[in-house]
Amino acid sequence: MSEQITAGQYLVKWMEQMEIDKFFFVPGESFLHVLDALHDSPKIQAITTRHESGASFAADAYGKLTGKPAVCMATRGPGASNLSIGVQTAYYDQTPMIALIGQVPTSIMQSGAFQDVDFKSFFGSISKEVFSITSVEQLPGVLRQAYWLACNGRQGPVVITLPTDILGSTLYGALLPKAPGLAFSDQENDIACSILEKIRQAEYPLFLSALPAVRGEESQLLAELASLTGVPVCGAWRRFSSFPNDHPHFIGSVGLGSPKVTSDAMKQADCIIGFGQSMEDIAVSGGSLISDNTQIIQVAKHIDSGSIRRSGNSILHGFIASEKGVLSALVEICKEDETLVKNLREKNRPRTASLREQFENRFNNDENRTERANLNLVFNEINKVMEKNAIVTSDAGNFAHWLLRYISFGGERVYLGPVNGAMGYGIPSALGAKVSLHNRPVWGVAGDGGSMMTVGELETIARHGLDVTIVVINNGIFGTIQAHQEKQFPNRHFGTDIGNVDFGKVAEGMGWKTWRINSNDQITSVLNEVVSEKGPRLIEVLPDVYPLALS
Structure with missing residues (x-):
């Protein structure tokens, strides 16, 4: 692409190039150039919501389902403030998102002009990064960096503020950026061996799944690993669908309202192996669900430092690596070592079967009231x-x-x-x-x-x-x-x-x-x-x- 186009048009063409086909927004006068460019796009579904929070929440759901960012956009000041709740949700939940803010013209930024806000300060603590575009030439590089940040490491929202005069400015001969790749640790076999040794030593091992909501290969591998080792599996807080609930080793999800058998199993576990952001605060009840001296293993592309705090007097082993890669290595090693698998199954399966039976019978004592709907x-x-x-x-x-x-x-x-x-x-x-x-x-x-x-x-x-x-x-x-x-x-x-x-x-x-x-x-x-x-x-x-x- 070498024609002369406005920054607003470039932004839409970039979305098309990156196959970002959903744009959630409440219209604002600060980004009319973007709306005009969307008018001519056959590839992007632009959805006008009735409140900016609806736009960012919808974008968060899209990111959770697809694993790639949608774009949500709001105008400056109040519009951006309304958008922020979904941005914070995406940040805490580690959902990829690109949040665009139409900003006041560059000539009056930081002057106290109508709806002028210091967005670096406003969004700084609830997003991975805040970019403030001050020249049209910055746009291609910022978009490339923003997409990479949103999708890699600790996934999350990236905010880009776009002054209205920049959106109307002309870009000359800019090439559309492509998404860069990212390589993770190649030490999966070493990590897998360490995990299997911890499982072998443990009396009450437990897998904790904070994998993606849409079950993919990672979940299939964890299911296979659970069957091979006989170890029970819990879902993490509001990661309820990250592991098949009908698997014979699933014993419920932890968090507010979790079944007693699930919480008790967490407290009893002397070795917890988590995949993804498994040490989230509610998932481990601030650490109260973890017994002292428990061996905690967390495998994730990013490990939040708060995991250390929530581990209490337990020992946390954090491995920054691809969950899929480590799970693949674990399954492969188990399949090659029949003696190891036989011993692990014999030790773990009776307890897992008992926990599963308790989980399946958890409703036996429910009361059926007669007033209104039970x-x-x-x-x-x-x-x-x-x-x-x-x-x-x-x-x-x-x-x-x-x-x-x-x-x-x-x-x-x-x-x-x-x-x-x-x-x-x-x-x-x-x-x-x-x-x-x-x-x-x-x-x-x-x-x-x-x-x-x-x-x-x-x-x-x-x-x-x-x-x-x-x-x-x-x-x-x-x-x-x-x-x-x-x-x-x-x-x-x-x-x-x-x-x-x-x-x-x-x-x-x-x-x-x-x-x-x-x-x-x-x-x-x-x-x-x-x-x-x-x-x-x-x-x-x-x-x-x-x-x-x-x-």
Whole structure:
């Protein structure tokens, strides 16, 4: 490419070159040159959301599903501030993302001009890097660097600010950049041998999976490794679909609301082998799920220094390497050493079988209440009718305890959720998931608090005619916060009431088909009717009153 084009046009051509085919945004006058260039692009689907947080949450979902960055964009000042929650989510969750900000003209930057913000300071602690373009010649190199940063090492969001006069400036003869590669450690065999020796020495070894939500070769290798060694496997916090839940060695996912058998197994483990960001704070409950002197092994392309702090008095062995490469080496070594595999299986399989049996029987003591809808029954029935290849997105909130307990991620099911606990994620992430993998069924689950924060994206989903099912659990309170209040200040709830919101009527006003479940005898019939329909569908669940859970 050697023609003379504006920076705005170059940016769009770069997206096409890099096969970034989704652009989530709220329009702003600071980047009209980009919008004009998108008008002529047959390859990029530009999706106008109703709030900048919806744009960044949708981009995060896209990144989680595809492993490559989408682009989200907002205008300066307030628009960028609104975008920031999804940027922080991508940073904490380690999701690749390119976040673009239309900036004031270069001549008035840092002058206190209308909507002028120091974005380096604003985004600095919640992104991998913030680039402020001050000349059009910088753009090609910055885009190349930004893409590399977003995708490699500790994946995450990169922010680029683009002054409106730069976007309108001409680039002469610039070549479109290509994505650089990155080589990881070639010591996989040495790492694998070290891990197998730790497993051999351990009495209660445990694998912890924080691999990608869309199960790929890494997950297949871990499943094979578990079968070869007899070791049980836990999913990490909100990495529920990173390992096949129907595998005979899977014993549940750790985190808020995890089954007792899962938490107990973590506490008992004297050797925890984690793949990916397995030492995340909630996954190990700040370190309280790890016993003293436990041998912890973490294999990841990036290891956060906080892992050391959360390991307490245990011994952390961190290996910065390709998870796939190390898993491949582990499986290969096991296959070549029949004696090792035989001994490991004989030692580990009886315990693993017992843990799996306890996990499968974890619902035996569930109560079936009769007032309003029982969430045990609701989520158990959703699990039965939900498609085996569904993508499930969820908000943060107390309701998610039941999702973790009842929704199984075997087959091709995928789970996407905000590891950082961001509210408002459920609805826009369902949007991002559906436009990413449009042939897959998508279910979004949210509480009433999170739904109120991004309810406008129901209109975006309806406008695009997307086949999405949203489940809203409407109990009229901020459940997680009220649970904390009840624990610290019993019977002194304050500020946690949401009010009487009819989400069915709200959704109907935006073109959705809606249903309401407010008693147990409605659950099966409503869900069967919902799955027989197409298009945007919303189920409002009025749940029974449960003891609020924090575990």
